[in-house]
Amino acid sequence: MTATDASSRQSALDRLNAHAPFLARLAELNPDDVQRFLSEGTDAALAPVAPPRVDDDIMRTLRQWRGRMALLLALGDLSGEHDVATTTRLLSAFADQACDAALAAAFAERVPGEEARGLAVIALGKLGSHELNYSSDIDPILIFDPETLPRRSRDDPDEAAVRIARRMVEILSARTGDGHVLRVDLRLRPHPEVTPIVLPESAAISYYESEALAWEQAAFIRSRASAGDRALGQSFLSAIQPFIWRRSLDFRQLKEIGAMSDRIRDHFAQGQAFGPGYDLKRGRGGIREIEFFAQVHQLIYGGRDPSLRVPATVDALAALAVAERIEADVADRLSGHYATLRRIEHRLQMIEDQQTHGLPTQPAALDCVARLDGHADGAALLAALAPVVADVGACYDRLVAERAVTTGLPKGEGELAAQLMAAGFDPPDAALRTIAEWRGGKQRALRSPAALDALETVLPELIKALGAAPDPQGALLRFDKLVSGLPSAINFFHLLAAQPALAKIATRVLSLAPTLSDALATRVELIEGLIDSRAFEAPADTDQLRSEWAPGLAGLDYERLLDRVRDRVGERRFAYGVQLIAGAADPLVIARGYADLAEAALGVLADAAVAEFVAAHGRIADSELIVLALGRLGGRALTHASDLDLIYLFTGDHLGEADGPRPLGATIYYNRLAQRVTAAMSVPTAAGKLYDVDTRLRPQGAQGPLVVTLDSFERYQREEAWTWEHMALLRARPVYGSAAAKAEVQRIIDALLTIDRDPAKLAQDAAEMRGKITAHKPPKGALDIKGGPGGLVDLEFAMQVTQLASGSCHDPNIGAALACLKGAGLAPPEVCEAHGLLARMLVMLRLTAPEGEPATAAARQLVASACGEPGWPQLLAAHDAARQEVADWWASIRPAAMDQQEMEA
Numbered sequence: 001m002t003a004t005d006a007s008s009r010q011s012a013l014d015r016l017n018a019h020a021p022f023l024a025r026l027a028e029l030n031p032d033d034v035q036r037f038l039s040e041g042t043d044a045a046l047a048p049v050a051p052p053r054v055d056d057d058i059m060r061t062l063r064q065w066r067g068r069m070a071l072l073l074a075l076g077d078l079s080g081e082h083d084v085a086t087t088t089r090l091l092s093a094f095a096d097q098a099c100d101a102a103l104a105a106a107f108a109e110r111v112p113g114e115e116a117r118g119l120a121v122i123a124l125g126k127l128g129s130h131e132l133n134y135s136s137d138i139d140p141i142l143i144f145d146p147e148t149l150p151r152r153s154r155d156d157p158d159e160a161a162v163r164i165a166r167r168m169v170e171i172l173s174a175r176t177g178d179g180h181v182l183r184v185d186l187r188l189r190p191h192p193e194v195t196p197i198v199l200p201e202s203a204a205i206s207y208y209e210s211e212a213l214a215w216e217q218a219a220f221i222r223s224r225a226s227a228g229d230r231a232l233g234q235s236f237l238s239a240i241q242p243f244i245w246r247r248s249l250d251f252r253q254l255k256e257i258g259a260m261s262d263r264i265r266d267h268f269a270q271g272q273a274f275g276p277g278y279d280l281k282r283g284r285g286g287i288r289e290i291e292f293f294a295q296v297h298q299l300i301y302g303g304r305d306p307s308l309r310v311p312a313t314v315d316a317l318a319a320l321a322v323a324e325r326i327e328a329d330v331a332d333r334l335s336g337h338y339a340t341l342r343r344i345e346h347r348l349q350m351i352e353d354q355q356t357h358g359l360p361t362q363p364a365a366l367d368c369v370a371r372l373d374g375h376a377d378g379a380a381l382l383a384a385l386a387p388v389v390a391d392v393g394a395c396y397d398r399l400v401a402e403r404a405v406t407t408g409l410p411k412g413e414g415e416l417a418a419q420l421m422a423a424g425f426d427p428p429d430a431a432l433r434t435i436a437e438w439r440g441g442k443q444r445a446l447r448s449p450a451a452l453d454a455l456e457t458v459l460p461e462l463i464k465a466l467g468a469a470p471d472p473q474g475a476l477l478r479f480d481k482l483v484s485g486l487p488s489a490i491n492f493f494h495l496l497a498a499q500p501a502l503a504k505i506a507t508r509v510l511s512l513a514p515t516l517s518d519a520l521a522t523r524v525e526l527i528e529g530l531i532d533s534r535a536f537e538a539p540a541d542t543d544q545l546r547s548e549w550a551p552g553l554a555g556l557d558y559e560r561l562l563d564r565v566r567d568r569v570g571e572r573r574f575a576y577g578v579q580l581i582a583g584a585a586d587p588l589v590i591a592r593g594y595a596d597l598a599e600a601a602l603g604v605l606a607d608a609a610v611a612e613f614v615a616a617h618g619r620i621a622d623s624e625l626i627v628l629a630l631g632r633l634g635g636r637a638l639t640h641a642s643d644l645d646l647i648y649l650f651t652g653d654h655l656g657e658a659d660g661p662r663p664l665g666a667t668i669y670y671n672r673l674a675q676r677v678t679a680a681m682s683v684p685t686a687a688g689k690l691y692d693v694d695t696r697l698r699p700q701g702a703q704g705p706l707v708v709t710l711d712s713f714e715r716y717q718r719e720e721a722w723t724w725e726h727m728a729l730l731r732a733r734p735v736y737g738s739a740a741a742k743a744e745v746q747r748i749i750d751a752l753l754t755i756d757r758d759p760a761k762l763a764q765d766a767a768e769m770r771g772k773i774t775a776h777k778p779p780k781g782a783l784d785i786k787g788g789p790g791g792l793v794d795l796e797f798a799m800q801v802t803q804l805a806s807g808s809c810h811d812p813n814i815g816a817a818l819a820c821l822k823g824a825g826l827a828p829p830e831v832c833e834a835h836g837l838l839a840r841m842l843v844m845l846r847l848t849a850p851e852g853e854p855a856t857a858a859a860r861q862l863v864a865s866a867c868g869e870p871g872w873p874q875l876l877a878a879h880d881a882a883r884q885e886v887a888d889w890w891a892s893i894r895p896a897a898m899d900q901q902e903m904e905a
Helices: 003-019 021-029 031-040 042-046 058-079 084-110 157-173 201-210 214-222 230-239 251-267 287-301 313-322 328-352 363-372 378-407 414-423 429-439 449-468 472-484 490-498 500-512 514-522 524-531 542-553 558-581 587-617 666-682 710-719 723-729 739-753 759-776 792-806 814-823 829-848 857-866 872-893 896-904
Strands: 119-124 137-144 198-200 223-228 625-630 644-650 707-709 733-736
Touching (some): 003 021, 003 363, 021 031, 021 058, 021 328, 031 042, 031 058, 042 058, 058 157, 058 328, 084 157, 084 223, 084 328, 119 157, 119 214, 137 157, 137 201, 137 223, 137 230, 157 198, 214 287, 223 230, 287 328, 287 378, 313 328, 328 363, 363 378, 414 429, 414 449, 429 449, 449 500, 472 500, 472 514, 490 500, 490 524, 500 558, 500 857, 514 558, 514 829, 524 558, 542 558, 542 587, 558 587, 558 829, 587 733, 587 829, 625 666, 625 739, 644 666, 666 707, 707 710, 710 723, 710 739, 723 739, 723 759, 723 792, 759 792, 792 814, 792 829, 792 872, 814 829, 829 872, 857 872
Parallel strands (some): 137 198, 644 707
Antiparallel strands (some): 119 137, 625 644, 625 733
């Protein structure tokens, strides 16, 4: 040993004891190791330090081994006997051996006597490139082979793999009185929020072949099979080589490389001025910029040049220089700077074994770091680092500029911002952030290269379409929500790219119609139905719909039929709503279309329910189910999300009995059948929800049986029904049953509606009921089209009192009934126009302001135009006038005493 060696070793130990409390404690615990280092040097002291045996107290011996390794490697580093590359290589080798030991122990505990096979540790990051820090996390991906993994006889392979992997991680990372071995971070695996900590090899390969992101491609530059079943690990890495090293990079990949570059600078832009507190890893001119400088060149050129496929940063810089992809002088300078920055990073971590990269802000603490590295004080350390950081930053700046030239991509976000502003996003900041998140794979639907390719293809036209929407930012936010719900956006973006008109329709929907926007977010394929030009034709009637659906529904089992009908209704209902948003149809025509659609679905599903019931219980002779629709369905004027008001009846004798294998009496039979029909119409399935069904208008309301005989229905209506129940019958229409049965129901209704009535009592009863409705359900605001003075409820009450008093104009459709009354001189002429305006407003507002709030500014012009008015102020004036006409009519009918009572109340 020379005097120089002795002096260097003693200096290293003195600085360690003076400035690194963590290492000083280790030196006290391991005096023999310290003495051997002083007398023989680092390598000799390391020679007898071996990994523990599996049958040892693995938790304790691994931690003691780690302490000895940390101490001796730090002494070798501080004394200059090991350079940075040697130190990080030995730290990495220790981590590999520790993982092997922990994994072997986990196998021994779970399956004693079995070889540790079938589970591999794939190292990424600094461990993957043999460049591990003193206090680094390790970032492995764990994979297993279900066929070769040893397990207990009762164990599922996936469960066994997870248990073994979990135990391995616990052995390494649990903190005991002896400290820890390695911090293990498993979040670099695919979809870490939902996947188990160890993945089957086949599933992992499938992910990296089809879904992985650009940052994951960059991460695998520094990857290797580092522990466990290395043959399995190498097989996995060989399988995904085409993902890591692509012979050609497309536009999307190049753009994402650029985005990664920009994000390094953007994310750490604050507080990174060089000086105390500077982040050696992430700051401008820091370690991360050197690493990325090498990796970006490897990503671009490594697909065609295997010589560039080296994991270590310094080795990669040298290989790039040999291949003449970067200047040799730049490679040499960056390699030297990398060693300097990593050395100081190690000094930070030696002090208290903390995973830190930031220079201390306190002068005394900064002096401590400086003196541990052999500088006089913190100022001297900063002076030594300043030119290093400046040169790294300058090299990285040139990389950013060159990347803009060689790839044709904008240097930053300026070009995209200009595009957004030109399209209508002013200011563009929020839109820039959203698009950056898309490109960064934040959304699950955009985590595959193919999906990001599709995004880049459609993005220019999509920006134009979103910008042209009445509310660009609102449309973008809803579009982002829509994308967030997709499992994959590939087909959706390809569709929008192939059909630019659909992008405009979609953005209009997202801007103007929350109801349709929510439907689209649930089933994005609804947009595909708009490709067919028939989607913009006049709505089909019930018979046409059933005929159109029949081929696709034939032969389906009951459950599949429920889903298929929901699909058909959802597509058609969405298309009708789009017609309204496009201003392509009269809201009253669409309201009739909504009703016919519901009736068609009811017919198909009731038929299916009856068939299922007959198969189980048989038929009841001379008897059948009838469905009577009331309210908006009865009047063929539904809104987009109306409930269905139904009454179930059956013909024949209530004492009848089914003739099947499990016979039921008629009353039980039809009540259960009606329940099944209601469920078929209302219960959500995998395809979603169809309609809410309300059966409270049946005889005796919710307290009465769900289904009664036709005779009982007639008797109840003649002898017990309240006036309001007969008023409800004015909008009743049989919608299911044989032609003869429906005709009989209609005959009964017609007879009930033409009974002589006392006009004064009729008006009194109606006014009392209207008062109860007001008390129970007060209007939500000035634009509650149904409630409140002069709304549609007042109009219906006035109309129905007039219909019952006169015994005429008993059409269930309000518009037709009012026209009849007007023609007979029984209704003010202006009321027909008032109804048309209010009914159109109701249909449009249910679509554009479904919760009863005023329409957004963007939707107001649409609603006004659909109602025949040039603008929102004019619509409000027409609305007020219409309500006044209705209020005047209702006031002329209701008893004056009721006015006085309400005034007193």
